[in-house]
Structure formats: structure tokens, C-alpha cells
């Protein structure tokens with residue numbers, strides 16, 4: 506098992522900190538334009554850190570500015586409804602983070618008058634704030650001597666310090682690194698050091714490559730002489746095949762939807778009434794069984810994935826009257842949603858169905874339908 510050894514570490518601390526200064530300068534030139542680095546506050550750090558967990562920088566760049574514009578303060582975020590937050594989170598995926606962010610904002614308002622405290626223990630006492638996020642709020646949000654050690658930072662420092670290409674990232678490693686860099690954190694800006702290590706791990710020193718000749722830490726890095734000998738990537742998670750029927754019922758510009766309940770995927774979002782017709786996962790409980798015809802494989806379909814499921818979505822169109830006759834007993838409570846409304850909280854798959862239908866509808870009956878049929882401008886993930 507790869508581990509790092511502080512004992513073996515024999516750098517000159519001053520020399521190392523000089524290299525860190527160069528690293529910070531490199532990061533400032535290349536990455537200070539990132540929107541969450543402009544006008545940093547603890548609140549904006551809370552938002553950006555939650556967005557950046559499990560989502561790429563490129564995607565967060567697209568969504569962070571609008572989210573902050575909509576919720577410029579923690580009070581604004583705490584005062585919004587859960588549904589509004591989910592809508593504003595659209596495009597970022599992993600909606601559980603949006604719910605955690607909302608709950609954390611409410612707790613900070615309730616217990617700290619909307620301030621985000623500096624103490625680690627107070628931060629981790631808030632629901633949804635773990636060790637990593639608490640460290641990020643201290644280091645990046647408050648610029649206090651702490652390191653938020655994500656996989657990128659752990660990898661860079663393990664390579665630099667101990668020549669370990671692929672460290673096992675766990676609590677012990679994080680504690681070791683936190684303690685070891687205490688001095689550097691006291692003399693450099695913790696925020697700038699943390700951000701620059703993240704930038705390096707995301708760009709030049711990734712899990713699958715190391716571009717040492719371009720690296721600001723290249724002079725003394727212990728991993729620099731090592732071959733680019735990276736383990737084969739783990740096979741992606743096994744996926745279950747799942748066939749779903751998405752029932753499309755229109756009423757003027759409205760679409761029939763159901764709300765996903767607590768504990769289900771897409772909790773709090775709306776979907777088209779959906780039924781399972783084939784599932785390799787026999788334990789799946791998310792959707793009722795399809796009670797209709799079984800010639801569905803001939804119908805129009807499109808693929809999506811969610812968690813461990815590879816989904817084929819088959820579209821079944823019917824009228825409201827037919828729906829009531831065929832499915833009302835087996836589908837949960839429904840709501841009509843106006844597709845023209847910007848605030849429609851529809852899942853991505855449901856929007857795809859609506860988009861496909863709108864396009865076909867447009868082709869069938871001409872451009873007078875759908876208020877000019879500007880579907881691509883109002884249906885967004």
C-alpha cells in the first residue's frame with residue numbers, strides 16, 4: 506500500500522516555501538479569473554466548494570455566477586424554498602448537494618445569525634459539513650492556517666514530498682499533511698496555497714499523468730524522476746440495465762408530472778409519470794410497474810444514466826383521458842407544469858422527452874404552436 510513518509514522528508518523548509526511561492530504565482534496567473542475566486546467570502550466558498558465536489562470546474566463556471574446572482578447572501582439562500590434551490594442547481598447534477606447547501610445555510614442563519622464560524626468544531630456540527638468542507642471554509646473562506654485536502658492536494662503533496670505516485674488517501678494521510686505543512690500555512694496565504702495545490706492537481710499533476718517539466722514544484726519534487734507508471738484505470742461501476750416508460754401527457758402548454766418523494770432519486774424534482782418495464786436490479790423500488798402494452802421496444806427512446814443504472818427511456822404519448830383510464834391508479838399524485846415557465850423543476854430526462862415532443866409537434870403542425878416554438882430557449886437542464 507502506498508504511503509507517505511514524513512521521516513524520509515529532507516527538504517530545506519525555506520527552499521520548499523520558495524517553491525510554494527512560485528506555485529502560488531503560477532496559479533494566480535492561470536486561475537485567478539475563476540468566478541468563485543473573485544470577491545471571496547466564507548459564504549461564496551460554501552457555495553463553490555459544494556458545487557465543485559463531484560462536478561468539473563468547466564461546469565461550475567457555467568452555473569456559479571447565476572446561482573450567486575440569485576442568492577447573493579446566505580440569508581437569501583436560507584429564505585428560498587427547497588424547490589427554488591433545486592431549480593437554481595439545474596445543470597450541476599447530484600442534487601443531494603443542493604439540499605445539503607440549503608440546510609447548511611438555514612443552520613448558519615439559525616445558530617450563527619448568518620455568519621460562518623471559524624472554529625472547526627462549530628463547522629462540523631452543522632448538518633452536511635464534513636471534515637473536508639470545514640477545512641475548506643477555514644482555509645479558503647477565512648484564510649486561516651488549514652489545508653483542505655481533496656484528492657488533488659493529497660496526490661500533489663504525496664508526490665512532491667515522498668515520491669509516492671498514487672497515495673492511499675485517507676484520514677491519516679490528511680492529518681499527516683495538515684501537520685507537516687503547518688509552518689508553510691503560517692507564513693504563506695493558506696487560501697492561495699490551497700488553491701494553487703488544487704490547480705496543480707487538476708492540471709499538471711493528475712491521477713493519470715504528471716507534466717513535471719512545466720511544474721512550478723519540479724525542481725525538488727521527489728516524484729519527478731519517476732516514470733509515468735500509472736495503474737490502469739478502474740473499470741467503471743457495473744451498471745444495471747433499466748427500461749422505463751415515460752408517459753407524456755400534454756394539456757396546452759402544460760405537461761403532466763409527478764414529484765419524486767423523499768429518499769428517491771431526484772428527490773424534490775418533478776418527472777413525467779414513469780414506469781419500470783424491465784430491470785436487472787430486482788430490488789429497484791423507484792417506479793411502479795408498467796401496466797400497459799409490451800410492444801414498447803418499437804417506440805421512440807433515448808438513453809440516460811443515473812447512479813448505477815443504464816436507462817433506456819421509451820416515450821408513450823396519450824391524452825389526459827387515456828391516462829386517467831390507464832394509469833391513474835398506479836401512478837402517484839400528479840401536477841401540471843407549464844413548460845414555458847423558467848421555474849419548471851423537471852428532471853433532465855423529462856425535459857428531453859418534452860424537447861423531443863415539442864420538436865415533433867413543431868414539425869407536424871407548424872410554427873404557430875408552442876408560442877412560436879422557441880423550445881430550445883426555455884427548456885434547459
Ligand code: SF4
Pocket residue numbers: 661664665709710715716717718720721722723724726727728729
Ligand atoms: S514535479 Fe511532477 S510529480 Fe512533482 S508535483 Fe510537479 S507534476 Fe507532480
